[in-house]
Amino acid sequence: MNFRFSDDQLTLAESVRDYLAGTHGPEVLRRLDAEGNRDPAIWQGLVDMGLTGLCVPEEQGGLGMGLLEAALIAAECGRACLAEPLVDTAFVAVPWLVSKGETAELAAIAAGTRKVALPHVLNPWVADGEGKPLQSVDPLRNLVRFPATGSTDDHLLNLGALMSAAQLLGLADAMLNQAVEYAKIRTQFGQPVGAFQGLKHQLSSCAVAVEFAKPVVWRAAQALQDGASSAPLHVSHAKLAATDAAIQTAEVAIQVHGAMGYTYEVDLHFWMKRAWALAGAWGDRSYHYKRVDAAVLGGSQPIGPEHTFA
Amino acid sequence: MDLAYTPEQQAFRAEVRAWMEAHVPKEPLVTLECKEGFDHHVAWERTLASGNWGMVTWPEQFGGRGLDLIQWLIFEEEYFRAGGPNRANQNGIFLLGPTIMEFGTEEQKARFLPPMARGEVIWAQAWSEPGAGSDMAAIQSKAVRDGDHYVITGQKTWSSRAAFADWGFGIFRTDPESKRHKGLTFILFDLNSPGITRRPIRQLHGDTGFAELFFDEVRVPVENCLAGEGEGWNVAMATAGFERGLMLRSPGRFQATAKRLVELYRAHEAEASPAAREAVVQAWGAAQAYAYNTYAVASKIMAGGKIGAEASLNKIFWSELDRAMHRTAMQLLGAHAELKRFGNGQINQWLEGYIFSLSGPIYAGSNEVQRNIIAERLLGLPRVGAG
Numbered sequence: 183m184n185f186r187f188s189d190d191q192l193t194l195a196e197s198v199r200d201y202l203a204g205t206h207g208p209e210v211l212r213r214l215d216a217e218g219n220r221d222p223a224i225w226q227g228l229v230d231m232g233l234t235g236l237c238v239p240e241e242q243g244g245l246g247m248g249l250l251e252a253a254l255i256a257a258e259c260g261r262a263c264l265a266e267p268l269v270d271t272a273f274v275a276v277p278w279l280v281s282k283g284e285t286a287e288l289a290a291i292a293a294g295t296r297k298v299a300l301p302h303v304l305n306p307w308v309a310d311g312e313g314k315p316l317q318s319v320d321p322l323r324n325l326v327r328f329p330a331t332g333s334t335d336d337h338l339l340n341l342g343a344l345m346s347a348a349q350l351l352g353l354a355d356a357m358l359n360q361a362v363e364y365a366k367i368r369t370q371f372g373q374p375v376g377a378f379q380g381l382k383h384q385l386s387s388c389a390v391a392v393e394f395a396k397p398v399v400w401r402a403a404q405a406l407q408d409g410a411s412s413a414p415l416h417v418s419h420a421k422l423a424a425t426d427a428a429i430q431t432a433e434v435a436i437q438v439h440g441a442m443g444y445t446y447e448v449d450l451h452f453w454m455k456r457a458w459a460l461a462g463a464w465g466d467r468s469y470h471y472k473r474v475d476a477a478v479l480g481g482s483q484p485i486g487p488e489h490t491f492a
Numbered sequence: 493m494d495l496a497y498t499p500e501q502q503a504f505r506a507e508v509r510a511w512m513e514a515h516v517p518k519e520p521l522v523t524l525e526c527k528e529g530f531d532h533h534v535a536w537e538r539t540l541a542s543g544n545w546g547m548v549t550w551p552e553q554f555g556g557r558g559l560d561l562i563q564w565l566i567f568e569e570e571y572f573r574a575g576g577p578n579r580a581n582q583n584g585i586f587l588l589g590p591t592i593m594e595f596g597t598e599e600q601k602a603r604f605l606p607p608m609a610r611g612e613v614i615w616a617q618a619w620s621e622p623g624a625g626s627d628m629a630a631i632q633s634k635a636v637r638d639g640d641h642y643v644i645t646g647q648k649t650w651s652s653r654a655a656f657a658d659w660g661f662g663i664f665r666t667d668p669e670s671k672r673h674k675g676l677t678f679i680l681f682d683l684n685s686p687g688i689t690r691r692p693i694r695q696l697h698g699d700t701g702f703a704e705l706f707f708d709e710v711r712v713p714v715e716n717c718l719a720g721e722g723e724g725w726n727v728a729m730a731t732a733g734f735e736r737g738l739m740l741r742s743p744g745r746f747q748a749t750a751k752r753l754v755e756l757y758r759a760h761e762a763e764a765s766p767a768a769r770e771a772v773v774q775a776w777g778a779a780q781a782y783a784y785n786t787y788a789v790a791s792k793i794m795a796g797g798k799i800g801a802e803a804s805l806n807k808i809f810w811s812e813l814d815r816a817m818h819r820t821a822m823q824l825l826g827a828h829a830e831l832k833r834f835g836n837g838q839i840n841q842w843l844e845g846y847i848f849s850l851s852g853p854i855y856a857g858s859n860e861v862q863r864n865i866i867a868e869r870l871l872g873l874p875r876v877g878a879g
């Protein structure tokens with residue numbers, strides 16, 4: 183029993199964080215928003231870091247890592263508000279294809295020449311797929327309505343929901359950070375607004391929500407990785423906890439920014455809109471709530487102090 | 493990350509379970525907050541000690557088993573699974589014990605820790621004063637050095653179980669010229685010392701769960717001072733960290749409450765509102781989240797890490813979770829919620845629990861103070877009054 187990432191895992195996540203912080207700041211989001219949303223150079227950078235092949239087995243030219251590493255990096259993608267379809271391709275589609283023994287496309291995915299957006303019936307549309315374009319509130323999300331019906335596979339849904347939850351954690355962290363930084367520099371009544379308890383306490387409440395959503399997501403990643411029969415419950419729990427933390431943080435963050443927060447000029451909106459989009463993707467709040475409800479009240483999940491890791 | 497227990501950990505769980513099943517009282521004890529209940533709870537502390545379960549993480553020489561934090565969590569899970577009573581000595585074993593371990597001399601450790609682990613000496617925390625609650629640095633009670641004694645004069649209040657306990661630990665002003673955080677000293681004293689008057693205070697539920705303490709020239713030997721004169725604030729902050737941090741409220745307690753809440757919901761499903769249903773499911777989720785987080789913190793500490801101001805996140809989370817769970821239970825009970833005993837004679841533990849849960853956001857540093865700490869120390873926002 184050890185509820186801790188290894189030093190290697192943490193170093194990996196940190197290197198992705200540093201890379202994205204250095205190459206994918208808010209100015210890049212603005213440029214993408216103005217110039218068509220996708221940039222092959224950004225994608226190539228992710229490929230060069232090995233991220234497209236993170237979960238691809240070594241035989242197909244990947245790094246052969248698992249869902250824990252993928253979830254950690256998905257959180258970093260959320261933190262950077264990454265628009266390229268790395269998470270859907272490399273952390274949702276790849277593990278799903280691997281689980282089905284479908285290896286044909288993996289080498290191309292690892293090499294970065296193939297992007298995959300898998301449709302699931304719960305998602306009425308996908309990002310970065312082929313089909314009739316739709317407009318998302320998230321300006322950097324390239325939505326399409328796909329022609330065929332989607333998969334009904336639960337494992338695919340669980341992967342998508344888990345990785346959405348992980349991104350929501352990173353989004354929430356980033357929004358909290360932006361709000362805190364703004365509260366330190368905006369002065370009113372002769373002091374930084376961040377000195378007012380009315381704001382401090384709201385921000386602290388966000389910190390509590392985000393902090394306690396994190397281990398739920400990591401626990402879900404481990405359960406799904408292990409193929410535990412309770413994994414769907416834990417994934418739904420993770421999606422709920424991360425969604426609630428992110429939406430709460432988004433609302434507080436805009437409030438802390440005042441009217442600036444209501445403008446298109448402040449960075450916050452990119453993160454907030456991504457959070458709205460992911461909150462409803464791969465099973466919305468009601469869907470995941472019902473799965474938890476059914477397991478906990480329906481009696482299929484053993485509950486109580488001795489069942490922490492059931 | 494490895495979320496499976498080793499065979500040794502499973503064997504340990506089985507050992508704790510067997511012992512708890514054989515020893516935990518079948519009926520819940522009368523509340524710890526009254527003399528009768530206190531006595532039952534002290535007797536239980538001694539039963540626990542007879543099985544050497546008093547404080548499993550402590551070194552064996554001090555009456556513990558030298559176990560690690562994961563084993564401690566397993567112990568706690570089994571303790572609450574079995575419905576183990578609240579710990580009469582919680583302020584001793586969870587707060588003062590670790591503080592002595594960190595700051596005490598070898599003599600102090602040998603003198604105070606083993607009787608604490610055995611439940612022979614029950615401790616009360618005497619920090620708050622009428623004018624010094626959240627603002628603890630406003631403490632006025634004095635301890636004046638006189639040869640090899642301190643002479644204590646002043647008043648402490650809201651000291652849990654001090655009406656019935658044996659010993660107390662407090663912070664006193666030893667430097668009369670000092671202000672605020674300076675010149676305070678952490679002193680241990682026998683509650684039966686001449687010059688101490690205890691005035692039990694009735695709490696919200698009507699029982700005298702805490703007390704006011706009046707000190708009239710109480711003589712305490714200097715060897716009862718912990719970590720040196722003038723060090724009181726630093727020592728107290730460490731103690732407060734233990735209080736908010738890992739040990740005081742282990743997850744098993746809330747997971748057990750969440751489980752009982754699910755059972756209560758099932759009994760009231762027909763008339764319960766959808767909102768109550770969702771609150772029950774949320775309670776399970778939050779109790780689990782608290783457990784995962786505690787395992788994560790335990791794993792971090794075992795790997796050499798530390799927790800600091802993060803303890804404030806914990807304190808807010810468990811206290812607000814506990815209140816929310818009991819509030820939901822009161823809603824589910826409907827008209828029965830107000831009954832102190834149900835028709836079948838059983839104590840309404842949800843009512844007792846709800847009342848107690850209202851104090852969680854107040855004691856151990858109010859949640860407003862915790863939110864200040866998070867804002868200023870974790871998020872780095874400017875201090876109150878900065879401009």
Ligand SMILES: Cc1cc2nc3c(=O)[nH]c(=O)nc-3n(C[C@H](O)[C@H](O)[C@H](O)COP(=O)(O)OP(=O)(O)OC[C@H]3O[C@@H](n4cnc5c(N)ncnc54)[C@H](O)[C@@H]3O)c2cc1C
Nearest residue numbers: 617618619620625626650651652851854855856858860861
């Ligand atoms: C059940 C129970 C058991 C206790 N046991 C003990 C014990 O064993 N030993 C002991 O020494 N003490 C004990 N206490 C006392 C406890 O430590 C104090 O109640 C606590 O520190 C708060 O102080 P106060 O009650 O004076 O509230 P106050 O400090 O008067 O606070 C009143 C309100 O003002 C708010 N407030 C105060 N300062 C700030 C601030 N800076 N920013 C924002 N809001 C603020 C508080 O959050 C609270 O809502 C116990 C209390 C309870 C309820």
